[in-house]
Amino acid sequence: MSVPVVLRPKRPRWFAVTAAILVVSLAVTAAAGWWRGWSPGDWWGLTFGTMAALLMFLAALYPLRRRLAVGPLRTAQDWLQAHVYGSTLAAIFVLIHMGFRLPGGQFGWWLFALTLWTTVSGLMGVVLQKWIPTVMTAQLSVEVIYERIPEMVAKIQTEAATTVTGASDVLQRFYDQQVQPAIAGLTPSWSYLLDVHSGRDRRLATFDHIQSFITAEDKDRLADLKSLVTEKIELDAHYSLQRLLRLWPIVHVPPAIILLAAVAAHIATVWYF
């Protein structure tokens, strides 16, 4: 049975090393807990807490690396892998640090919630980044640069208006009532996430209904209009999916920054008291 793309590691070695570290860490935790009990403040608890903090700060360097296209610092893909696997390990180290118990106190809860949120939103990003490109590539015939989508929609509108010039009243009315609203502007929708062809057949069915009411000459025009509307629907899908790829960091990055600040405060508090 083949593993779904979203669950398949891009770099199996990174996955294997992370899994190995995880297994060893859990074994150490179980052994230390069995031997002398577990407390976040004892040697092992502090060790895992420190490692979690270090990994979080290391993970935070990835966005800086993305903006620094200098040579000998390994590839951006290496950095992203370190970011993803390091952050995942950090979250598990936090749990180990806590002895797999719920936190005590309000600040502890905040830290816990932020860690959880940042990790889950990050993993959600990983899934989206693996899943959406395959969907766009396999199921959309149009490939487009995100920033150019509005320009391409405008081009479709112009082409459609030109196509319908000189057409019969029937086709003209069909254009006014059905085609123009469909290509009027970008209509992003969450539904593309669930089904990239979302409602396409239903929306294009009207083109088949009108076939028997128009002349042979208008049929060519209708075919052109249909392909323009199809392209517009694909552009909507691209816009919706690419926008999601661009916007998901909003739910990840600000909480991650707050988490880093909170972790720094946590460390300072521990050191101070």
Added chain:
Amino acid sequence: MAQAHEPKPEEPMSEAERAALDHLREYPFLKPLPEVVLGKLQPNLVERTYAAGETMLRAGEYSDAAFYLKSGIVEIRFAAAASPPTPREKGGKAAKPARSLAGFASHRSGVAADGTVIVADMPVDLSLNKNVLLEPGELFGELSALARYPLSSDVVAKSDVVCLAIRAPALRMLFKQKEVAAFKKEVDERYRTRTLGAHLRQVDLFVGLGDRAIERLRQTADLASFEPGAVIVEQGAKADAFYLVRGGNVKVMVRTGSTDLAVTYLRKGDYAGEIALLMDEVWPFSLQALEYVEVVKIPKDELQAAIRDHQPIEQRLWETAVQRLKERGVVSRNPMTSQYLQMAMDTGLIHGESVLLIDLNTCTRCDDCVRACADTHGGTPRFIREGARYQHWSVPVACYQCSDPVCLVGCPTGAITRALGTLEVTIDPQTCIGCHNCVKRCPWGNIIEVPFSSPTLKKDIELATKCDLCVGRSAGPACVQMCPHGAAVRISFKDLVKMQETLSA
């Protein structure tokens, strides 16, 4: 009512046009040509004058013209005497910061035992530190023009020089005219005398073959040219000759059912016909010219006689034959394996030495590749992340760094160059005058123009820019290094195995 397809009456030739043709007839080899042929050739025949000391051609440049020396003396200076670049070892790592062009050296020159260097595109044998003079009546640069070899030598006017530049289309047309058969024969004969021996010695297959055997091959070889699409040999026909490609690309294909499937392709320096030498068989595949192709054809019997006493050569022939038959078998059994090769041939990607490809299955369209490119090049990216798509691969508008970069031909200021033995073709913004010559010549539209305030010209121009593989950047092209998902890759279509592996991954 005027008839739609009535042929237009031929317009009478103006005085100026007639004078131009008469002037061309002063060249002895053009004299016998009919007026109509000369008229067709004329746009690609340009008389040029050079002052004494002026450099006419530079080593490493690509020229699309041969030069017939009308008057004056020309000096050929062998570039290797200055600072020879180090070509890349086969399969080895590229030299940094400049990346090397694999296989470059093998097409450039042959070095005889006495140190004499025989260059393919010049009608002379050169010795290091010893320059050679050409006199009126000589033709030089024709192999560079026809087979797109980079020029091997600097050519400098020793005195005031008048010469006729014959661009490649005219050269091809000219060589087809029966009136200039003698001239063509003379050119071929000179190639045979001066270069063919060296050329044959560079073929891997003939390594170790003695001077006598090479001489025998040289005497009996035929030179042939093929137009794009022409079938050189047909599958099933009796294999009676050995073919050595000296210019252009040749498709090797097998017929499966009603379809011809691409098995591989041959570039200059490659050969086919080992089956003919080894057994009394028919051609197991067809050879078709993908573009203008120049080949050396050696009759079966002659080659068999020449290599009779050379066991290692027969061994190599068997190895090649078995390899080709295996490739043919793979394609016949699984036609899908040839799809990428066919795509590369159809789209011209086979010319690419370093083609940027983006795997759309993993690309999140984040544009980090474009941003990294822009950051490396002062804010202006050198490629556009859109272009042809093949299955889940996108081929962005980015220079392929072609094996034979036609963009280099005819740059009036020499701004666009490829240093000898390197991979990257670069444009110097200080000397580019925005004439668009390279932009128009690039068959793939991979050179783009950006507004630029030229400090040299002191005016705003449309500067030609292109991917330069981030020359000088120690980690290689930024687009590949900075892709967070490993979606951007660069591949050479010379390495067919790696290409197939990468694309089918």
